[in-house]
Amino acid sequence: MNGFKGLLINGREVPSSSEQRFENMSPTTGSSFLQVAAGTVKDAISAVEAASAALAVWGNVSFVERRQVLLKAAEILESRRKEHRMTFALETGGVASWADMNVTEAASTLREAAGLASAAIGEMLPSHDPRTINVARRTPAGVVLAIVPWNAPLVLATRSVAIALAVGNTVVIRPSEEAPLTAGYLLAEALTEAGIPDGVVNVVSSAPGQGRNLIAAMVEHPAVRRVVFIGSTPVGRSIAELAGRNLKSAVMELGGKNPTVVRADADLKLWTPALAFSSFVNAGQVCMATDRIIVHESRAAELQERLASHAKAMVVGDPREADTEVGPLINQKAADSYTRQIADAVHHGARLLTGGLDIDGLYARPVVLAGVSPKAAVYYEESFAPIVSIYPVANDDEAVALANDSEFGLIGSVISADLHAAQELAKRLKVGAVHVNGPSVGDEPHVPFGGLAASGFGRLGGFESVRTFTEERTFYLHGYDN
Structure with missing residues (x-):
């Protein structure tokens, strides 16, 4: 595998604004197998703005259309299983069974999310006034920033964004510099080919050691309303602190012993x-x-x-x-x-x-x-x-x-x-x-997953994620004749 992978912003693959690239080093061969765009803070802001603009489109399309895109993306991922094995082997050192698990679980997660696109996200509440109807409705939160690790990259990228997309949010994925393809671009390409509108899914990669400022700029951007981080506890603490200072809800899936x-x-x-x-x-x-x-x-x-x-x-x-x-x-x-x-x-x-x-x-x-x-x-x-x-x-x-x-x-x-x-x-x-009576490694896409204490907070998966990626708004509807 040789060539160049650009940033995905507003539906187009583009070079970094600085035109800088970094070598995607293979742990398997010890050499570079691909050059990847080294995104900048400017690129990160462009990606967030593209995602923000796309909210007006994606947040208002029928849940049927969102479901169809997610289901088709699952099929696309599975159709490229053999190709993805080689990418995993070169980029992360993952063996074929590990690559296959990532593809299978990512596809299952997309299908589970597709089923939640029509989830009930509101309720009728009583009022002391018989001519008033109170409605609590959940609406898309906004732009979701997903910071994805390298170790189970396709599974975790999909877990981070699938349900967010299903309920009408748009996303920016910042994949690990160790695995930009498998932690971001593979999923984004499948969703793009499946017909997701421009700007709904964006990917901004960054060179090794250069992600801190880029991530901070996105967390601090007003359009970003949810932050998902999967990775080490020390890094998670700093991102959670930054999100908290900016009053952003966050999900932290961190380390374990x-x-x-x-x-x-x-x-x-x-x-x-x-x-x-x-x-x-x-x-x-x-x-x-x-x-x-x-x-x-x-x-x-x-x-x-x-x-x-x-x-x-x-x-x-x-x-x-x-x-x-x-x-x-x-x-x-x-x-x-x-x-x-x-x-x-x-x-x-x-x-x-x-x-x-x-x-x-x-x-x-x-x-x-x-x-x-x-x-x-x-x-x-x-x-x-x-x-x-x-x-x-x-x-x-x-x-x-x-x-x-x-x-x-x-x-x-x-x-x-x-x-x-x-x-x-x-x-x-x-x-x-x-x-x-089962190994510790294993979960299911419809079951909420997350840790306690230094292993993080919040849950990804199942209906819990519908709540995570939506905002509850209350409407007082006066003047109804019951």
């Missing part, structure tokens, strides 16, 4: 592949990935042996190869964090059950740690890498206490043959979502 609790009655032979999946899928670069496996002490040795053996056998390599299970980390910063956390854990007494510091460039082997000290960084930091730690506990109370010993609260999982006991334990986990 996700626990999976394995009770003594669990079938470890059955569940080891699922535990490996939730720990190492996409090289562990998933906000929902399991960082900590908390297991009853009577089963700890068996689980350590089984998971280490499974992890050691996983194929790490070029994501373009069909048998590859774990591709590269996204960049050198991620690789440095991986080696730092492992070395620090070992320094504080942890045992490496498999994997190690012998990383091959960005290609990191899955690591299973035991005996991790609370003094180690990996005990409390999000790994965002193929690293999982196993902690033995004596009972459910200890498991809950350890699982909740974190500033994060995104997602968790409980594995047990006793469904009632598992459900009771799940209720005690301080996270936004819990899987009972």
Whole structure:
């Protein structure tokens, strides 16, 4: 793949106002495979203004037309599944199954949003005056700014904007500089081809390290009424603070230190592949990935042996190869964090059950740690890498206490043959979502998703997003003859 990708503003692909470009570096090959326009603050403002102008059109078309566009865009994404596999492999290092999941989930999210285009967004309210009818009506909020990460880029871009579009808003997507195609342009192109009017969807990419001022200018623009950010907690804090100062509603889907609790009655032979999946899928670069496996002490040795053996056998390599299970980390910063956390854990007494510091460039082997000290960084930091730690506990109370010993609260999982006991334990986990007898990585587009505490606030998905992306207005209709 070679060439140039320009900004998408008001339905047209245009170069940056500065005419600057940046190289889209591939973690798979270590070289650039595409040049991308490096947007400026001026470009960002142009995109917001285009989206604002398009509100008059998109906000007033029939929900039937909005539904048709979203459904057609879903079909377009699916029709290009094989092409998107290569883009994912080159841009993010994602293997074919990860690319396919992104396409499938993005299409499902668009279809779910299409169904919500006709959602009831108002209600009749009583009045003390029999000749007055009070109506509470929800109308489009305005321009939505979506700041999209690189790790599950197509899914998260779609989750950020699909329902917003369904109920009549317009959007500006600022994709991660690590994945501008998969975190923004692929979705925008499908929507454009599906017939969405000019200016309804805009994409402004920015060069690595140059996004702060561009994002701030958009958050502060009066036309932007909603901000969606999916990414790290430190960056999310700064964007939420900026949105709050400007009285903008925001949804923050941030980091996690996700626990999976394995009770003594669990079938470890059955569940080891699922535990490996939730720990190492996409090289562990998933906000929902399991960082900590908390297991009853009577089963700890068996689980350590089984998971280490499974992890050691996983194929790490070029994501373009069909048998590859774990591709590269996204960049050198991620690789440095991986080696730092492992070395620090070992320094504080942890045992490496498999994997190690012998990383091959960005290609990191899955690591299973035991005996991790609370003094180690990996005990409390999000790994965002193929690293999982196993902690033995004596009972459910200890498991809950350890699982909740974190500033994060995104997602968790409980594995047990006793469904009632598992459900009771799940209720005690301080996270936004819990899987009972399922891996921590997984959600559904019609179910609201989001975290607690340092994992963010607000929810994306389902009817909750209809409320998120609309404003409630009250109309007092006087003079009716009942």
